[in-house]
Amino acid sequence: MMEFLNRLSNTFYSGKTKPLAWRKSQLLALKRMLMENENAIYEALKKDLNKCQFESYISEYQYVLKDIKLFIKNLKKWSSAQKVSTPVLAQPGSSKLVPEPYGTVLIMGAWNYPLQLVLSPMVAAIGAGNCVVLKPSELAQATSNLLANLIPKYLDNDAFAVYEGGVEETTALLKQRFDYIMYTGSENVGKIVMRAASEYLTPVTLELGGKSPCIVDDKVNIKVTADRIVWAKFLNAGQTCIAPDYILVTKAKRAELVEALKASITKHYGEKPFNSDDYGRIINHRHFGRIVSYIEAQKDTLVHGGETDEENKFIAPTLMLNPELESGVMQEEIFGPVLPIVEVDNMSDAIRFVKDREKPLALYFFSNNQKNIDAVSQQTSAGSMCINDAVIFMVNPELPFGGVGNSGMGSYHGKWGFDTFSHLKPIMHRSFLADAPIRYAPYTSFKQKLFKLIAKL
């Protein structure tokens, strides 16, 4: 076993992480770490993704701070035992559900929200009383280094460790035994993680991705629809797991929507998005090349954008109209600032389009028609659904966040995160006061009759 894992598992065994006061102290330490290093965090995110301060504030820094606040406020309530009823057969007695931490949890994050995607699960794991090994993505190197530098300075080193590295290091780490693994990233690595976890029957939460469709119905406020889609798609230069991947729209509405999307892009990022302070860059040259190849393969379908700059890993907000459905851009998760618009005949066609593909992480539907809203929500499956907006549902910690089918399994955010990192242990407590002989052999016919009567109660 890796030496630091020994240390963490001894700490968990000692019971140190269980008292609420300790958990709270660690959450407060994490809060202090963020607040005292706010600028360093912005600098790291700028370096990794050219993330502007506003986006870094709302989707990373402030996002985690809010999580910490929510956990501190609710820790006592969420961690207390819940009483449940006890049937006559087990009377006198009482029953309750007691959340208990799993032990040492491995949290592996992706690079696109490199702070939030490891710290938000970590808040939940601490709140639930676990020790944590954090494995930030090596692709967001500045943020990974910053976390590896700061966490040991602020948090209890007996209970927390940051492990940095790439494929080789992660492969070695996954050979170790953990009590729970949460992985955020691609489907392929998700399978590697699940395979490794199966060796020890370690439970997993997999936060994966996929192509999140965005359906636009005929009667909508087109300007607001376009603004919301453009914001959600081009945030972080399209590198958001729940960004609308492609749009489905009817022929009738298509021209109006395309014009509104173009106007919205220009309004928010200017005539030359390269010069916008608020527009991100692609994480690395490999991903840059991948996205550029989507554009080059479907050049004839471009209706907006398409400019790229390799040196700066810049790709302009780009719109495509009816790219080939067999092309890369319509087969793989885009994870970049390219938005294909695909025409359908009607909403039934749109539903069929979604159902013919893997279950997405998010599904967006812009509509004012309740019948169509009901049809889309009842006939399609997705990790989450948002009507008349996109991405924004993430701000509600009352909603569990996670995928279904190929987009993942398990969920977190708010209380859902606490539950993910807790085993809900049922405890039945029987009394010695009475002990009805009815359940003991010999099972006479009188006992059987009486038992059937009681069992009905």
Ligand code: NAD
């Ligand atoms: P990534 O490359 O950062 O990988 C994530 C982790 O996997 C890293 O820690 C990395 O070291 C490790 N890893 C990579 N290859 C490995 C291998 N062969 N063996 C063992 N470990 C390995 O992230 P990514 O996979 O490029 O992330 C992009 C994907 O993540 C997209 O599909 C996106 O939709 C998804 N995503 C999902 C969410 C969510 O919350 N559901 C959030 C962000 C991203």
